[in-house]
Amino acid sequence: MADPNADPVGAFIPGPRLRLAGRGAANLPLAGLTFGAKDLFDVAGHVTGCGNPDWRRTHPPATGTAPAVQALLDAGATLVGKTKTQELAYGLTGENPWEGTPTNPAAPERFPGGSSCGSAAAVAAGLCDVSLGTDTGGSVRIPASYCGIFGIRPSHGAVSLAGVMPMAPSFDTVGWFARDAATLARLGDVLLAEGALGGRSLGGNGRGGNGLGGNGAAPALGPLVAVSNAWDNADAETEAALRPALKALEAAFGPALSLTLPWSGAQLYEAFRCAQGAEAWTTLGPWVERTSPAFGPGVQERFLAAKALPAEKAAAGRAVRAVVAGRMRGLLGGGAVLVYPTAPGPAPLLGADAHTQQAVRERIIANTAIAGLAGLCEVSLPAGKAGGAPVGLSLVAAPGQDRALLALARAAAGLLGL
């Protein structure tokens, strides 16, 4: 890029761009890569703004740098800016009234998706090679799907959350974006080595297996399992856009099994909303109460709902979560890979009213809560377009299978010509 401060899509937070050169050795694994970091990640000496001016005003500069950021720097990548986030990561549209909603480079008339909106927009617009985001309920997967790029929500606990604003800690993950699957996997080689799960990954989690293929030898991952609930939840155009990608994967890897979960989308949404909401209020409520911050659309409502959440609803949500997690981990523990649309449709139009946005949110979470409730790892691939806008196809695997899943995503991207 000619102007290193250029930001045609408004992906970075306002003000001077925060730059940190990575270590200079040319043989480092991420040498030459540029990255953005969602403004939920600490960088020493800078306030982590979390997308909200009242938060920025009431917090001191960070005293350390988040290990995930440091890991990329140490691997040779250069930080080229903090990227916008929906306030306190509590939203899936990416709207931010204070800093300006980033433009979706792939569909400018639509939301970029959130909460990691700036990280997705920056990568989609080519302003940096990769970026860090966080994903609690879909905040990497959804903007990846909406902006037509690759994104991963790793297994819960696979990448350190130190130095990252906690939202709902038992759901929070550090995820990342890239424009191609190979680069997505390169970051995995660096970040997953830092993670809590790094030392106890599953047997098939090595770098060798790209899953599902091979003659005779036990595959690292497989079989493919299409989740009918999530396919049925997609709108017709999205389903039609992504079905050929599934067919292409089946042609290479063999026909997928078809799975129907015993929970409705509404049940999954409600369980997620309550379990997450209770945690979010525990984590962020004290600051909200103390500060009475101004919030943009939807965020205020979600915090109010979280505050008002009856304890028994939160407990019921956690109970459903435990059941879903047990079932899904058992189902996927042998290497099976779920496949379904990341989101039920493309990004909503920027003019969508609050009611529409809420309806979209509930339908999204019916899909994203599968991995979210169960702590699974999920990669979204930019596999199609619906209404002229991108829609992602997700591959989802058991906790700890992150590297194998990234390798599988590379193979899938190759097959799909992505």
Added chain:
Amino acid sequence: MADPNADPVGAFIPGPRLRLAGRGAANLPLAGLTFGAKDLFDVAGHVTGCGNPDWRRTHPPATGTAPAVQALLDAGATLVGKTKTQELAYGLTGENPWEGTPTNPAAPERFPGGSSCGSAAAVAAGLCDVSLGTDTGGSVRIPASYCGIFGIRPSHGAVSLAGVMPMAPSFDTVGWFARDAATLARLGDVLLAEGALGGRSLGGNGRGGNGLGGNGAAPALGPLVAVSNAWDNADAETEAALRPALKALEAAFGPALSLTLPWSGAQLYEAFRCAQGAEAWTTLGPWVERTSPAFGPGVQERFLAAKALPAEKAAAGRAVRAVVAGRMRGLLGGGAVLVYPTAPGPAPLLGADAHTQQAVRERIIANTAIAGLAGLCEVSLPAGKAGGAPVGLSLVAAPGQDRALLALARAAAGLLGL
């Protein structure tokens, strides 16, 4: 029993009953139990008849005793007779024109099921406590279902096949029958310790976990996964008879996931028929060619079809098998347990014509080939009645999970009041 030679259902082979007292110590695990052994198992000094007079005529007495038989004797059980088999184990009805078809004690107007017909009938009639059979395509599971008792086809390779007539070696297994799940599991403790898989069973394969239940701790087995293909393949009355059992298990273990396999029943049948037929001809064809034996209904036809099988059909069957095995092992490797009707219906009536029998056979194998092709372990529980005759419900787990599956079957039997 007053008369130890009584055989009101014709379960044992004609002639003097072969008896071998087990070791006498009262503290042995199977002390006091009586058992029958299908006449496919060698007992030193006796001809293994395999259900066919020409076979008996052309084979010398066995020089050793099959390790599976010896293991029961060593564990304190007493052999009380060789039980009838459909000729060369090549059938699922249990019909035997030379020795007489055993009566199905639970439905005398119907076939007992085969090929381990005598073993099932003897246990169902209370003539012995347990019995050994073999299962290549369903030969334990089907008579267990038809006679209303418990039966297990263990993982391929889990119990030694030494001293047992080979039929289609890559499918053959040693299975067993009991009238209650606890006794079925007791035999597992003895037989599985002898098996090739004994030393490398899966993590969850211990005696402790009875699967699926528990609060918080990772279950030994789970989740339950209902295979819709196999449920849809069942006749309406069988489905209705077994659905309440599934509901009861779901009430205890949580709702089952629903899985649709990407292969039709006809595809599974054809793959099994061809892969098994080619092996059966390789194994038994030389004797058939040399001897030109007289065979009962169906057996002759199946050997002729096996002989005529084009090599490319056998190869295609093996290719499907490899795909099914890879998919199912991946799907079940995390502990998932499939649940579906053992057979599509109760035993056919004794008067059923050849065309009906063949149609029934094809529908049966659509269900039994799931475990058969993939080498899975399967327990059939006598969970219902259809048309006044027993029908079994199967629980099916990954290779090597035999002990955990037997423990789960005990828990399930308790829940179902069996």
